[in-house]
Amino acid sequence: MQIQIFQDKESLHRAVAQMFIDAVKAKPNIVLGLATGSSPLETYENMIKDHQEKGTDYSGVVTFNLDEYIGLEGTHSQSYRYFMNTSLFNGLNIPLDQTNVPSGIGDVNEICKAYEEKITSVGGIDLQLLGIGTNGHIGFNEPGTSFDTRTHVTALTQETIEGNARFFESEDSVPKKAVTMGIQTIMDAKKIALIAYGSKKAAAIRDMVNGPITEMMPASILQNHSDTTLFLDEEAAALL
Numbered sequence: 001m002q003i004q005i006f007q008d009k010e011s012l013h014r015a016v017a018q019m020f021i022d023a024v025k026a027k028p029n030i031v032l033g034l035a036t037g038s039s040p041l042e043t044y045e046n047m048i049k050d051h052q053e054k055g056t057d058y059s060g061v062v063t064f065n066l067d068e069y070i071g072l073e074g075t076h077s078q079s080y081r082y083f084m085n086t087s088l089f090n091g092l093n094i095p096l097d098q099t100n101v102p103s104g105i106g107d108v109n110e111i112c113k114a115y116e117e118k119i120t121s122v123g124g125i126d127l128q129l130l131g132i133g134t135n136g137h138i139g140f141n142e143p144g145t146s147f148d149t150r151t152h153v154t155a156l157t158q159e160t161i162e163g164n165a166r167f168f169e170s171e172d173s174v175p176k177k178a179v180t181m182g183i184q185t186i187m188d189a190k191k192i193a194l195i196a197y198g199s200k201k202a203a204a205i206r207d208m209v210n211g212p213i214t215e216m217m218p219a220s221i222l223q224n225h226s227d228t229t230l231f232l233d234e235e236a237a238a239l240l
């Protein structure tokens with residue numbers, strides 16, 4: 001794993017956005033893996049700003065998001081589809097039908113299967129963006145998830161429900177299940193960029209980088225990935 005530590009969040013987000021912008025310029029039909037949560041928000045703002053000011057072209061880009069809550073329509077303000085449309089896609093010239101977020105409505109097992117097939121049919125993910133949960137989850141792959149999983153249905157842990165409750169009216173309204181790319185789906189990405197900042201992430205970053213590779217710390221598998229870069233601020237890197 002390569003590790004880059006930034007003194008402030010602004011330069012961290014600029015660096016991640018630049019990595020994505022350069023990748024899109026180098027391969028106009030690139031397949032991007034994208035993430036939700038607060039971690040990538042300002043990275044997306046930087047990508048939109050660059051598109052508006054410098055015209056970086058996303059018309060040939062295809063995207064796959066990591067995950068979606070089960071039971072939320074794409075129009076629900078807390079669905080990840082809604083988040084992606086409003087935080088990134090609507091600010092770029094990417095046709096929405098080239099953006100894929102797993103649906104949390106319908107026959108979810110069938111949705112998982114079709115999602116994997118679609119990723120394979122476009123040649124796999126070239127560059128995957130990740131955040132990390134305080135318990136080391138990536139996507140919604142909670143501790144204990146098998147390393148060989150592909151897109152599947154998962155139950156959220158209490159820690160994740162509490163962590164994400166701030167985005168909902170109450171803890172009770174946080175969905176309890178999600179569709180998520182599996183660990184193997186993520187590991188198949190050719191290149192990975194993981195963003196983490198703030199002291200709340202420090203222990204997870206320490207365990208991911210220096211701890212044993214174990215399914216109890218899902219992100220630790222990234223030690224085995226050949227091209228992963230961590231973009232950290234000093235607080236998230238404090239225990240390294």
Ligand code: GLP
Binds near residue numbers: 036038132137
């Ligand atoms: C959610 C998402 C993850 C994300 C995590 C951390 O659980 N499913 O993909 O990495 O939250 O969120 P945040 O970036 O807001 O800290």
